[in-house]
Amino acid sequence: MPSVAEELLAYGLELEAEGAAQVGDSFSGSPDADALLESSPEAFLIGVLFTQGIPAERAWMGPWLLRERLGHLDLRRLAEEPDAVREALQRPPMLHRFKNTLPRWISSAARRLLDEYGGDATRIWASGSHVLEVTERLAAFDGVGRKKAVMTVEILVRRFGVRLEGWECRQVAYDVQVRRVFLRTGLADRDTPDSIARAASRIYPDAPGTLDLAAWLIGRETCRPNVPLCDVCRLHRSCPRRTWLGARGVGVR
Numbered sequence: 001m002p003s004v005a006e007e008l009l010a011y012g013l014e015l016e017a018e019g020a021a022q023v024g025d026s027f028s029g030s031p032d033a034d035a036l037l038e039s040s041p042e043a044f045l046i047g048v049l050f051t052q053g054i055p056a057e058r059a060w061m062g063p064w065l066l067r068e069r070l071g072h073l074d075l076r077r078l079a080e081e082p083d084a085v086r087e088a089l090q091r092p093p094m095l096h097r098f099k100n101t102l103p104r105w106i107s108s109a110a111r112r113l114l115d116e117y118g119g120d121a122t123r124i125w126a127s128g129s130h131v132l133e134v135t136e137r138l139a140a141f142d143g144v145g146r147k148k149a150v151m152t153v154e155i156l157v158r159r160f161g162v163r164l165e166g167w168e169c170r171q172v173a174y175d176v177q178v179r180r181v182f183l184r185t186g187l188a189d190r191d192t193p194d195s196i197a198r199a200a201s202r203i204y205p206d207a208p209g210t211l212d213l214a215a216w217l218i219g220r221e222t223c224r225p226n227v228p229l230c231d232v233c234r235l236h237r238s239c240p241r242r243t244w245l246g247a248r249g250v251g252v253r
């Protein structure tokens, strides 16, 4: 029988081979919103800013809804018209519960994209860049930080086929879903960034980040915080089911 590590890796490799987006091969569940994310790297980056504190599908709808309300996603205007961005986000129904910080992050990201990347988000992850370099550049954006930067690198590689160097430095995001799965499966002993990262590296040293979406989907769909659905879980054969363990935090993505 395969071990829990082998089963998780097999799932991660499967998702990678499919070029999976996030949930059910979609980001948002909306073809229009997904098309915007897939065609505009700047909209995708704005989407990353939304991925915090609300369900993933709703977050990835954000750029499209924002464009509907503003009538544009022009970087210069996003940077220079912060009041309009705030009003568009806060208008009922609000696009995000971070009603004051998210508009600031969006205007700040637009400014940084213009000033440092010539208005072209793909320069952040230019082909041939090292994973760590891209992670650092992303994390430097207000409202991104390390967790979202790591998740973003995984999407860039898996979904968008961006060619980065240093796959051994790809990692799983220190996300509440990922953490819960690593703890309950016994793959990690402690709920710390180091412990989770070391466990992922042990399982697949070539590209530990391959496990990111697999663990996140299992955490979201079956390894639920209060009522884990072990019998229908992808890992049901091998998992020791340490279901009394959880991960603290509200980091939904």
Ligand code: SF4
Pocket: 181, 184, 185, 218, 222, 223, 224, 228, 229, 230, 231, 233, 234, 235, 236, 239, 240, 241, 242, 243
């Ligand atoms: S749902 Fe159950 S079987 Fe699946 S990872 Fe969680 S504890 Fe393990």
